[in-house]
Amino acid sequence: xxxxxxxxxxxxxxxxxxxxxxxxxxxxxxxxxxxxxxxxxxxxxxxxxxxxxxxxxxxxxx
Ligand SMILES: [Zn+2]
Numbered sequence: 199x200x201x202x203x204x205x206x207x208x209x210x211x212x213x214x215x216x217x218x219x220x221x222x223x224x225x226x227x228x229x230x231x232x233x234x235x236x237x238x239x240x241x242x243x244x245x246x247x248x249x250x251x252x253x254x255x256x257x258x259x260x
Contacts, residue, residue, distance in 0.1 A: 206229060224238055225238040227244070
């Protein structure tokens with residue numbers, strides 16, 4: 199089985215740091231396993247990228 203995807207299920211994504219790029223003053227990248235967008239909140243500390251277009255989201259979650 200794929201250990202990487204199991205880690206993703208627990209929120210422990212593996213960012214493809216080789217392909218990270220700069221956007222909006224911070225680094226963003228994608229998980230090599232599940233392609234989840236990630237952002238570097240601190241040096242070497244990555245978190246799932248927060249989707250900013252809340253206008254659409256509120257309709258579904260509001
Ligand atoms: Zn992942």
